[in-house]
Amino acid sequence: MTSDYTLGIEEEYFLAEVDGKNAVSKVPEGFTRRASGVLGAQVTPELLQSQIEVVTPVCHSLDEARQHLRRYRRALKDAGAEFGIEVFAAGTHPMAEWSEQTPTEKPRYEKLANDLKFLARRNMMCGMHIHVEIANPHVRIDVMNRMLAFLPVLLALSTSSPFWRKYPTGLMGYRLAAYDELPRTGIPDFFMNLADYNSFVDTLVSAGAIEDSSHVWWAIRPSLRYPTLELRIGDSCTHLEDTLCIAALYRCLIRALIRQPDINGIWRNHTRLLIEENRWRAQRYGTTEGMIDFNEKRIIPFADVIENILKLVAEDAEALGCTAEVLHARTIIARGTSAAQQVAIYRKARDEDGAARPEALQQVMTWLAETTAA
Numbered sequence: 208m209t210s211d212y213t214l215g216i217e218e219e220y221f222l223a224e225v226d227g228k229n230a231v232s233k234v235p236e237g238f239t240r241r242a243s244g245v246l247g248a249q250v251t252p253e254l255l256q257s258q259i260e261v262v263t264p265v266c267h268s269l270d271e272a273r274q275h276l277r278r279y280r281r282a283l284k285d286a287g288a289e290f291g292i293e294v295f296a297a298g299t300h301p302m303a304e305w306s307e308q309t310p311t312e313k314p315r316y317e318k319l320a321n322d323l324k325f326l327a328r329r330n331m332m333c334g335m336h337i338h339v340e341i342a343n344p345h346v347r348i349d350v351m352n353r354m355l356a357f358l359p360v361l362l363a364l365s366t367s368s369p370f371w372r373k374y375p376t377g378l379m380g381y382r383l384a385a386y387d388e389l390p391r392t393g394i395p396d397f398f399m400n401l402a403d404y405n406s407f408v409d410t411l412v413s414a415g416a417i418e419d420s421s422h423v424w425w426a427i428r429p430s431l432r433y434p435t436l437e438l439r440i441g442d443s444c445t446h447l448e449d450t451l452c453i454a455a456l457y458r459c460l461i462r463a464l465i466r467q468p469d470i471n472g473i474w475r476n477h478t479r480l481l482i483e484e485n486r487w488r489a490q491r492y493g494t495t496e497g498m499i500d501f502n503e504k505r506i507i508p509f510a511d512v513i514e515n516i517l518k519l520v521a522e523d524a525e526a527l528g529c530t531a532e533v534l535h536a537r538t539i540i541a542r543g544t545s546a547a548q549q550v551a552i553y554r555k556a557r558d559e560d561g562a563a564r565p566e567a568l569q570q571v572m573t574w575l576a577e578t579t580a581a
Contacts, residue, residue: 298368
């Protein structure tokens with residue numbers, strides 16, 4: 208079976224007031240009309256009115272995805288400028304209070320809010336979802352199992368959520384710590400085959416616990432609507448090129464896993480626990496500390512982890528025409544993730560300039576909006 212490994216990318220953004228930088232509690236109707244008039248169905252509201260999502264069509268290359276996302280970001284920036292709104296990409300809003308947010312009036316979100324209660328109001332997080340085509344559903348489950356060990360690496364590269372409710376958290380990726388409050392999140396279990404996965408979903412649906420598999424919010428999952436495997440672990444990336452890098456790595460890893468079925472083919476009882484440990488390291492440190500190597504039983508520097516992955520997918524990146532995007536991972540490590548850059552701005556404002564905490568956070572917010580639209 209051959210595949211073009213087509214892809215689609217979803218990015219969630221925050222909406223903030225230009226004055227004061229607080230989250231928008233109620234989106235002006237004019238902003239929504241303006242954005243929809245330019246982007247059509249490619250832009251949609253999110254659970255809370257302070258969030259908005261863009262969705263690319265099916266793309267055959269990373270450059271195609273780049274052109275779409277660049278246009279979406281520019282259009283939202285222009286629409287926001289008319290209504291005193293700044294649009295920015297990050298895993299959490301540095302200054303938002305979840306208790307002040309207003310849910311979006313939409314039947315699906317109203318049902319979610321009724322189901323999740325308090326947790327729906329606390330869902331002040333923005334993520335990035337990447338779909339890559341795997342036409343065969345049996346292969347989809349096999350690749351999902353073998354992709355799990357790579358998920359913490361992709362998360363680390365995306366980290367952009369070091370603040371929560373006006374305070375530094377000490378984590379580079381706090382978003383997932385908050386997101387884990389929700390049911391059916393985190394790293395999925397190992398499934399023996401497609402029938403095993405279907406049995407799990409059928410149990411929940413038949414019992415009336417969920418309507419369908421779209422209510423399974425794992426870090427990676429088979430898509431219900433498309434013949435794709437959907438990556439959901441990443442924070443929303445402030446830098447557009449970081450989004451494209453992670454999408455390229457994920458796409459290439461899928462091709463490599465299909466091409467080499469022996470990769471990550473051995474699963475032990477404690478494998479998932481080790482993956483969870485690496486996920487914690489990604490949340491805590493981003494790219495500044497290493498990952499546990501399961502075979503060598505030691506922590507490998509993150510730069511070495513990336514170099515090993517780059518070697519693994521070199522053939523795939525060349526075949527898919529995304530070598531430059533994949534190699535951008537080195538830039539992320541050298542420059543620092545969005546989270547590391549946000550923390551550096553905050554610390555400089557506080558320690559060197561003597562700024563109060565709100566003022567320092569406003570400087571972070573200014574950087575986020577400018578960088579998202581750059």
